[in-house]
Structure formats: C-alpha cells, structure tokens
Amino acid sequence: MRHQRRRLTAVAVAVAVIAALAAACSSAPPGPPVLTWYINPDDGGQAEIAARCTAASGGRYSIVTSTLPRQASEQRQQLVRRLAANDSSIDIMSIDPPYVPEFAQAGFLAPMPPAVEAAAREDRVPSSVEASTWQGRLVAVPFWANTQLLWYRKSAVAQMGLDMNRPVTWDQIIQAASRARTQIAAQGTRGESLTVWVNALIESSGGSIITNVGEENPELVQLGLNAPPGLEAARVLQTYGAAGVAPPGFPTSDEDTNAESFQSGSAAFMVNYPFIWGKAKSAVEEGTLPQSVPDDYGWTIYPQTLPDRPSAPPLGGINLGVGAFSNHPDLAYDATTCITSPENSAYYFVSNGNPSSRISVFSDPEVVAEFPMAPTIRDSLTQAAPRPQTAYYAEVSGGIQRTFHPPDAVVPGPTNEAATALITAVLRKEALL
Amino acid sequence: MSATLDRPTSAVDPTRDGGLNEKTRAERRLGWYLAGPAFVVMLLVTAYPIVQAVYDSLFDYRLTDPENSSFVGLGNYGVILTDSVWWTSFGVTAFITVVTVAVELVLGFGLALVMLNALRGLRPVLRTVILIPYAVITVVSAFAWQFAFSVDSGFVNSWFSWVPGVTADTDWFGTQGLSLFVICLAEIWKTTPFISLLLLAGLAQVPDVLQEAAKVDGATWFQRLRRVTLPNMKAAIMVAVLFRTLDAFRVFDSVFVMTAGANGTETVSFLAYRQTIERVEIGLGSAVSVLLFLSVVLISALFIKGFKVDLSQARGE
Numbered sequence: 162m163r164h165q166r167r168r169l170t171a172v173a174v175a176v177a178v179i180a181a182l183a184a185a186c187s188s189a190p191p192g193p194p195v196l197t198w199y200i201n202p203d204d205g206g207q208a209e210i211a212a213r214c215t216a217a218s219g220g221r222y223s224i225v226t227s228t229l230p231r232q233a234s235e236q237r238q239q240l241v242r243r244l245a246a247n248d249s250s251i252d253i254m255s256i257d258p259p260y261v262p263e264f265a266q267a268g269f270l271a272p273m274p275p276a277v278e279a280a281a282r283e284d285r286v287p288s289s290v291e292a293s294t295w296q297g298r299l300v301a302v303p304f305w306a307n308t309q310l311l312w313y314r315k316s317a318v319a320q321m322g323l324d325m326n327r328p329v330t331w332d333q334i335i336q337a338a339s340r341a342r343t344q345i346a347a348q349g350t351r352g353e354s355l356t357v358w359v360n361a362l363i364e365s366s367g368g369s370i371i372t373n374v375g376e377e378n379p380e381l382v383q384l385g386l387n388a389p390p391g392l393e394a395a396r397v398l399q400t401y402g403a404a405g406v407a408p409p410g411f412p413t414s415d416e417d418t419n420a421e422s423f424q425s426g427s428a429a430f431m432v433n434y435p436f437i438w439g440k441a442k443s444a445v446e447e448g449t450l451p452q453s454v455p456d457d458y459g460w461t462i463y464p465q466t467l468p469d470r471p472s473a474p475p476l477g478g479i480n481l482g483v484g485a486f487s488n489h490p491d492l493a494y495d496a497t498t499c500i501t502s503p504e505n506s507a508y509y510f511v512s513n514g515n516p517s518s519r520i521s522v523f524s525d526p527e528v529v530a531e532f533p534m535a536p537t538i539r540d541s542l543t544q545a546a547p548r549p550q551t552a553y554y555a556e557v558s559g560g561i562q563r564t565f566h567p568p569d570a571v572v573p574g575p576t577n578e579a580a581t582a583l584i585t586a587v588l589r590k591e592a593l594l
Numbered sequence: 595m596s597a598t599l600d601r602p603t604s605a606v607d608p609t610r611d612g613g614l615n616e617k618t619r620a621e622r623r624l625g626w627y628l629a630g631p632a633f634v635v636m637l638l639v640t641a642y643p644i645v646q647a648v649y650d651s652l653f654d655y656r657l658t659d660p661e662n663s664s665f666v667g668l669g670n671y672g673v674i675l676t677d678s679v680w681w682t683s684f685g686v687t688a689f690i691t692v693v694t695v696a697v698e699l700v701l702g703f704g705l706a707l708v709m710l711n712a713l714r715g716l717r718p719v720l721r722t723v724i725l726i727p728y729a730v731i732t733v734v735s736a737f738a739w740q741f742a743f744s745v746d747s748g749f750v751n752s753w754f755s756w757v758p759g760v761t762a763d764t765d766w767f768g769t770q771g772l773s774l775f776v777i778c779l780a781e782i783w784k785t786t787p788f789i790s791l792l793l794l795a796g797l798a799q800v801p802d803v804l805q806e807a808a809k810v811d812g813a814t815w816f817q818r819l820r821r822v823t824l825p826n827m828k829a830a831i832m833v834a835v836l837f838r839t840l841d842a843f844r845v846f847d848s849v850f851v852m853t854a855g856a857n858g859t860e861t862v863s864f865l866a867y868r869q870t871i872e873r874v875e876i877g878l879g880s881a882v883s884v885l886l887f888l889s890v891v892l893i894s895a896l897f898i899k900g901f902k903v904d905l906s907q908a909r910g911e
Contacts, residue, residue, distance in 0.1 A: 234872065238871055238872065238874075241657060241658060241874055242657070242871075242874075245657045245658065245660075245874075263658060266658070266659075267658035267659065269658075350854075350856070351853075351854060351855070351856035351857075352854065409745050409746075409762075409763040409765060410744070410745030410746060410763075410765045410767075410768065411765075411768075412765065412767070412768040412856065412857070413744075413745075413765065413767045413768065413853075413856070418746050421746055422746070552658070555872055555873055555874070556873060559868070559872065559873070566856055567768070567856075567857075587873075590654060590673065590875065590878065591673055592673065592677055592679070593673070593674060593677045593679040593680060593865060593868075593869060593878070593882070594679075594868055594869065594872075594873055
C-alpha cells in the first residue's frame with residue numbers, strides 16, 4: 162500500500178513537472194512579436210540599436226539580441242547548424258560577408274522585399290553591396306563595413322624618407338622597415354585573417370582567388386591562384402618573410418597581438434582594422450597609455466602590391482540576413498532598415514568604432530571628430546575587394562590557410578600549386594582539410 | 595568510462611544457478627532498477643550517435659545541401675585512408691598519447707607513493723592539492739598554458755631565459771616541436787592526478803604482510819618496490835594506463851586552443867571536428883569519427899586481450 166502510494170505521488174509529480182514545462186514552452190509572451198537578432202560580440206552597440214529600433218517601431222515589434230561566439234567562423238558554424246535544423250527563432254542575423262553566398266545558396270535567407278532592396282542599395286559603399294550579393298541578387302542588407310588601413314608611427318617613419326602622403330607599396334615599406342630594423346605587424350596566424358591578407362595581395366595585383374564567381378557546382382569552381390597575380394602575392398609574402406621584418410610570434414599573431422606590438426612601438430608599420438584607434442584612445446582614458454602614442458599614429462591606404470596599380474584593401478564588416486524560417490520575415494526586414502539607418506550607423510561608428518557601409522556617415526561631423534581617419538576609411542572601402550564569393554568559402558579559406566601558413570615560408574610557384582591542388586581536391590571531396 | 599567495466603563471471607553467478615531463490619531474484623531486480631536508468635541513458639547518448647555516425651559515414655552528405663546527398667558506400671573511408679593528412683594526424687595523436695601517458699605514469703606513481711606515505715594528518719590536504727589540476731576544465735587549463743607561453747603576454751620566456759635556447763622572442767607555438775612540447779606539458783599537468791589516484795588505489799591493495807615479510811628477509815626499499823609492490827599492483831597499473839591512453843588519444847581542447855591545428859599539431863579528433871563542424875561535410879566527418887572510434891576500440895582490445903587486463907581489479911574485487 163505504502164509503496165503504491167509513493168509511486169502514485171511520484172507519477173503525479175512527474176506529470177505536473179512535464180505539464181508545467183510544456184506550458185512554459187507553448188505560451189507566447191503577450192505584446193508585439195519578438196524578433197531575435199543574433200549578433201556578433203561588440204561593445205554593446207547592437208543591443209542599443211535593438212532597443213532604439215524597438216522604440217521606433219511604435220509597438221509593431223520588439224528586438225532582443227542573442228550573442229554569437231567571438232570568431233566569425235564559429236558564428237557561422239552556430240548559425241549554419243541552427244538553420245539546417247530550420248530554427249524559427251533566427252529572425253535577424255549579423256553575418257560576416259564571406260559567408261553570405263553559403264547562406265543564400267542553402268536557402269537560409271528569406272527573399273528580400275523590393276522596397277527593402279532599394280533602400281539597402283542606397284548610399285552604400287560598392288564593395289559592401291557586392292559582398293551582399295549572390296548570383297546577381299541582393300540577399301543581405303549591408304550594415305557596417307570594415308577595412309584595413311596601413312598604420313604607421315609618424316616619428317619612426319619620418320626618418321625613413323618615405324612619402325606617406327602617396328600610396329606606398331609592400332616592397333617599399335619592407336625595404337624601409339628592414340633598413341630601420343623595425344617591424345611590420347601583419348596577421349600571420351593560421352586563421353581567417355591569413356585569407357584576408359592573401360586575398361588582398363592577389364586582388365591588389367588584379368587577380369582573384371576564384372575567377373568564376375557565382376558557380377554553384379563546387380567541381381567547376383576555377384581558381385586564379387596560379388596566375389601571375391597569385392604568384393605576385395606569394396612573392397610579396399616571401400620578400401616579407403626574408404626581410405626579417407615580421408614581429409616575434411608572427412605565425413600566431415592576430416589583429417589583437419599586432420595592435421599591441423604597434424602600440425608598444427616595436428612595429429613601425431601595421432596593416433589592421435580601425436578598432437586599434439579606439440583601443441589606443443581608451444587606453445589613454447584609462448591612464449595606461451600616454452597621449453603622445455595615439456598622437457604618433459599615422460594612417461594611409463592599404464599598401465599596393467604593384468607600383469602602378471591601386472591596392473584592393475580587405476573588406477570586412479557585417480551584413481544583416483533575415484532567417485528563411487523566421488515567423489516574421491517582413492517585420493524582420495523592416496527592422497533591418499531601421500538598424501542600418503544613417504543615425505544608427507553613425508551611432509555605431511562613434512560608439513563602437515565600427516565604420517558604416519553608408520557613404521554619408523563618413524562626413525558626419527561627430528564621426529570625423531572621433532575618427533579623423535574616416536575619409537581614408539571611406540576611400541579604402543571604395544577601393545576594397547570582397548573575399549572570394551562562393552558557397553564553399555570555408556573550404557577555400559581553409560585550403561589557403563593550410564598552404565600559405567606560415568606565411569614567411571611561402572615559395573612563389575610551389576605554394577600556389579599546392580594551394581590550387583588542395584582546394585580543388587577538397588571541393589571535389591577527394592581530400593581532407 | 596565506467597560503462598566499459600565488465601564484471602567477470604564468478605563462481606556465485608546466479609545465472610548459472612538453475613533454480614533462483616527469492617533473494618537472488620530480488621537482488622537482480624534491484625540491480626536492474628539501479629543500473630537501468632544509466633543503461634538507457636548510455637544507449638541514448640552513446641549508442642545512438644555511434645550508429646547514426648556509422649550510417650552517415652556511408653553518404654556524401656553536406657549539411658547545407660541535404661538534397662544532393664548520395665550513397666557512396668565506403669568511399670569516404672577510401673578518401674580518408676589514402677590522404678596523408680589522416681596519417682599525419684594519426685602520428686601526432688599517437689605521439690602525444692605515448693609521451694603523455696609514459697610521463698604521467700612515472701610522475702603519477704611518484705605522487706601516489708607520496709600520498710600513501712604522507713603523515714596521516716597531511717594526507718587529505720595533499721590529496722586535494724594534487725587533485726586540483728584535474729578539477730580544472732581542460733579548455734581553461736589550455737588557455738592558462740597558452741597565456742603563460744605566449745610570446746607577447748606570457749611569463750615563461752622571461753622566467754626561463756636562463757635556459758639555453760629560450761629567449762624573449764621564443765615562439766612556443768611557431769614550430770611543430772615546441773607546440774607539441776607545450777601541448778604535452780599541459781596534458782601531463784592536467785591528467786597526472788587522475789593516473790596517480792588510480793595508482794594509489796592499487797598501492798593501497800598491496801598487503802602489508804608481504805611488505806613486512808620482505809623487510810624481515812632483508813629486502814631493500816627498491817627490491818621491495820620491484821618484487822613486491824609492482825607485481826601486486828600490475829592490474830591497477832594496466833587499468834590506469836588503459837584509461838589514460840583512451841583519454842589521451844582523443845586529445846582536442848589543448849590543440850584547439852593553443853594552435854588551432856597549425857604547425858602540424860592536428861590530432862585525429864581535430865580532423866573530425868574540421869570536417870564535420872567547419873566544412874559541414876557530415877558524411878566525411880562521420881567517417882573520421884568512426885575511424886577514431888575504431889582506433890579506441892582497437893586500443894582497448896589490445897590492452898584487455900593482449901595484456902590480460904582485468905578491469906574489475908581496479909575496484910579492488
């Protein structure tokens with residue numbers, strides 16, 4: 162009897178718990194539809210924009226943010242796995258530009274209404290629109306656009322006899338740094354930043370990693386790594402490695418470690434994103450860095466690979482995609498228009514240091530006061546070239562990272578052939594990565 | 595891990611007994627009640643994914659392109675086993691396994707001896723202190739070691755600058771040898787406590803009478819260690835080595851955090867991660883996972899059959 166009573170109690174408790182859980186899951190919260198925006202980690206800017214757009218919607222929707230991992234590749238992994246399972250909780254997502262084709266090709270992005278598309282093309286830097294396009298159609302909304310500049314320490318460069326008012330070439334700065342026994346900080350770690358560098362070198366000499374962009378069949382993708390621009394890119398890396406201008410720990414150095422070596426003064430040159438300006442300024446505010454250090458920072462357009470050809474600087478940033486399985490795609494697209502408004506873009510630039518994809522924002526007085534290099538960033542974005550656009554970007558980038566790492570051991574010719582052979586085999590699913 | 599423990603059939607095995615009495619039956623029932631939920635959970639979280647992985651490994655299946663998935667039989671295995679990347683990763687994994695387990699065995703034995711012979715009052719404190727590294731999450735420990743050895747923020751280069759070859763600019767994650775050295779070091783630091791605990795259990799089983807008899811016969815400390823202690827705890831040593839080998843062969847976290855597989859430090863589990871999670875090639879990645887699983891099964895079989903390891907010995911039965 163006692164046993165039975167106990168068992169009955171246990172069953173009753175279990176039923177009650179399950180019922181409570183089910184009720185918690187099924188009941189929709191009262192109020193306007195909630196849009197979930199999956200964001201990359203930042204300094205709180207996207208959360209603030211979400212709050213502003215919620216207020217601006219007049220009760221039509223409210224936006225909550227959900228933070229993705231720090232690395233772009235890990236952000237993509239999480240989104241892809243969720244979307245492959247038809248996750249309807251993904252309304253808006255912040256996507257790193259090179260992954261846009263993969264999302265579009267897999268049918269993970271909701272079709273864009275014509276009115277939103279027209280607004281999304283307006284007032285944008287061309288590279289950012291290009292990176293949001295797949296097979297001739299705009300599939301994501303350009304939000305902010307990032308680019309690398311060539312940063313230099315004015316005091317060190319003043320004695321090198323280089324005219325920094327005109328674009329310089331990699332060969333010029335390598336020679337100057339080698340003579341002055343200083344360093345050029347560049348991202349040598351085996352990661353996405355290496356692909357960014359290799360791609361910029363190739364695009365700057367007029368080539369492309371993928372020559373038939375838009376090809377759906379991975380076996381028909383054509384690579385331009387073996388062409389003269391690819392060889393030229395490898396030659397620059399080889400010269401850089403041989404000149405002994407790489408920072409210590411170069412094979413593992415990323416954007417953050419390089420910002421440190423540039424700030425400490427051990428490197429007189431650096432290719433990096435504008436976040437380093439905000440970093441130095443907050444260090445000054447905290448009292449850990451004298452004001453004279455950021456005062457010594459100079460900037461110019463990304464170095465050229467060829468003396469007679471303008472460089473094609475790297476393009477980064479974030480584009481907004483609307484999830485194909487969202488319950489409110491129209492509201493989500495409305496929200497993207499609010500998120501990328503000129504006011505919010507300018508706010509995001511000033512507060513979080515992330516440059517806008519909108520051309521007009523670069524002449525906003527508040528932006529120029531905070532970021533005196535804004536005109537250079539705008540010029541750089543105008544010249545910038547996206548990374549190879551393909552639904553198989555992870556394979557292409559992974560193949561480049563494996564064959565071009567460590568970058569100071571690159572040999573023009575053999576490295577290019579190895580990269581071509583590896584990526585081709587990987588795309589045919591005949592090799593591991 | 596405990597799921598691999600097999601109870602040897604003993605003389606009192608009730609199943610061999612034709613007529614079961616009421617008490618034995620009740621005990622068996624209780625046994626199932628106690629172990630049943632764990633058994634079901636193991637089936638769900640272990641057996642089901644393994645079967646699913648074996649099934650997936652026979653397909654050319656990409657997560658972002660499920661419509662074009664096709665049956666390729668053992669094709670994925672052919673691709674993997676003819677690729678030098680697999681064999682390099684396999685070699686690196688085997689190297690890490692052999693080095694870490696060997697060093698841990700010696701260190702762990704030393705620590706076990708210290709714990710056994712420590713003063714009664716000190717013992718609990720000592721055990722806790724020795725166990726701390728094992729309680730640290732592997733990813734956290736990997737980050738701690740990476741920060742310590744990193745060329746810009748680490749302290750190792752300045753503390754050990756007196757060691758020949760170590761300078762302020764020594765890049766520990768720049769070459770294969772140095773990277774593997776740090777990875778092995780982190781693994782050893784982290785898991786030596788585990789092996790020393792298993793060895794301590796073995797040491798405690800060595801009967802004191804044997805030790806005393808040997809002492810009376812005039813055996814030196816080393817002779818007693820070799821002739822009395824070690825033979826009596828052979829089973830415990832083999833179990834410790836087996837568990838650690840299986841564990842070490844699946845090394846992932848340290849490599850992921852420290853080098854992300856650069857400089858030829860990619861291990862087999864990292865390879866599986868790269869195909870499945872990064873390339874979203876579920877078929878190819880599952881095949882790598884299945885091969886990793888087979889390697890682990892092979893190692894266990896080798897230990898259990900080859901070295902006649904009796905797993906129940908670890909529990910002092």
